[in-house]
Amino acid sequence: MSEEIAALVRRLATGDRADRRAARDGLVALGAPIVPHLLPLLREAGTPGCSAAESCLERLGPAAILPLRAVRREGPGQLRAAALRMLATLGGGDALSAADRAAVERLVRIKLLDEEPGDLPADSWIAVPGAEVSEIVRALELHHALPVTTAMGLSAAVHHENSLTRGADDASRATVHRVFITPEFEGWRLLYGADYLRDHWASAVERLSAHCGEAHFYAVDDGNGAQVWWVSEHGRDRRGHRTYGDPEWVGEPMEFERRLMPGEDDEPGDPDEVAEYADGVRDPEEVASWISVQPTAVEVLDRVGHGWLAVTSDDVGPGGFAGALDI
Template sequence: MNEGTRDEIRSIVEALRGERFDGKREVEREFLDRGAPIVAELLDIAADEGALPHIFKDWFKEVGGAADEFLRIRRDGPGRLRRYALEALASLGAAHRLDPRDRAAVERLVRLRLSDAGDGGSRRPRYWPGFWVTVRGDDLKAITAELGLHHLTRATVPMGVHAAVMEEHFITMTGPAGKPQYAERIFISPPVQGWRILFLGHESLGHLVDWADRLSGVCGEAHAYYNDAYDSDDGFWYVGRDGRRHRGPFSFEDEEDEKADPDTAAAYLSVTPDALMLADDLSDGRLATTHPEVTPWHFRGALPI
């Protein structure tokens, strides 16, 4: 790309990132219609700034051939753009297209983080979700078989929680005969104080009690907890044992002696997510999906490791 074209692109980008002006959307559309040739320059701007701006990630979704260009940059360079190309691929949900060498590099980084996690070291996620399922014991095989989970992938706690809750974690697809099919990312935490914690997205809130019952049937005991982020007086907790209801669901409005908010109930009856930050070994968490043809890397969003 010649210097004049590069300067022109940077001038357009500066204008589009600035204040609104008449015809801005038309200018943006014409700019993005240039396709793959603008991709490297956008990554070059990101490298200058030290971060990939969110607006660039939005633009990449509209640029034809962007993923192919990112893969080319990952393969051929320039070197200073490779990390931003990887993040951009993840933002498009195209990380599953990485070549084996790149995939191995990502897996090595995860293993390094997990080696630290094996000594109890882990970064706290941006926030803990307000709903989770706890399962007594350490039977990962029983959990995944009962819920029909696929593509188990080792993950750190921040990586797993972000994948299951904060980034894209639910995909709708068209199946046979045009019927919709769904895929979701689930994070199964490392064992902590004799329990594993399952983190899942908002789309599965309606399954919390059902999952607790089903998992208690194969693991002996499982609980469901829910805190409403928008209403501090709303929430519930539930205990399943041996495949059926044992206690609950109790909400704040119940007139039960054992009434308690979900966090208090979880701390008393099993574990809260905060317990993960005090664990001695956090190296055994797993990301999984609910669809056999969808891996954890098909979802959009770059994950912290």
């Protein structure tokens, strides 16, 4: 290591923010040769200089791929794990060598044998009853479906880059999304995709219900206090609620709502409770507990099969998205 690079790497771990920034800029200017010298700082998250070293590599971008692959291929051994993580962070699965991709696939198959998924996020999701994965894939026109652990599927569809905007031959722009289909929990499969559901939930539940008979959408946005739940059957809206919708309620109350609404013979209750159920139930997780399954309770439910990760375009595979996924 040249004295110049050594001095700059040491400065990445200093307490002065301006000095770290100057060292980072100096290292990035030196280009690909700095890559092997940054990896020792990445062996353990939270160590001094770790985030600054990651920032250097991210700014190098594609220029760091070949040096990282060289470390994976030639060592030293103690840096191979950090090199693999940064390859995935910078370029996703497509940045890995064929040997590394095969190793990841083997690890996934091993993990699937005794996976314990745990509870699922309850920000936004779709629930589909009694559907085969092939039906869901066909309904949403998904591609490249791969078996994945639940941790991997959620990393890909929720926690990391899960949409890409690409140019087409006709100069138009198209967005490709990743979608995670969970294992089956007591007859229900849940679908996740942070960007996909934000942009396409209404058409997705319509298409899924047309193909599979029924589909539900649930969402909670704590930032603006919005709650949404929607039930579609055979391609038509049956019942829905949107906090800021116009109208707020769509369709006739479902049976579970009627059972919860104050009846004529009920004793007068708390005014807030009466108001909450006057039109129906507003809380998506409570609705899910009545008519499908709650994501935060699937850990105790019977599970069948494993999850699948797919994309919305045949031109981009799941490995075309950046981010080091959990397995």
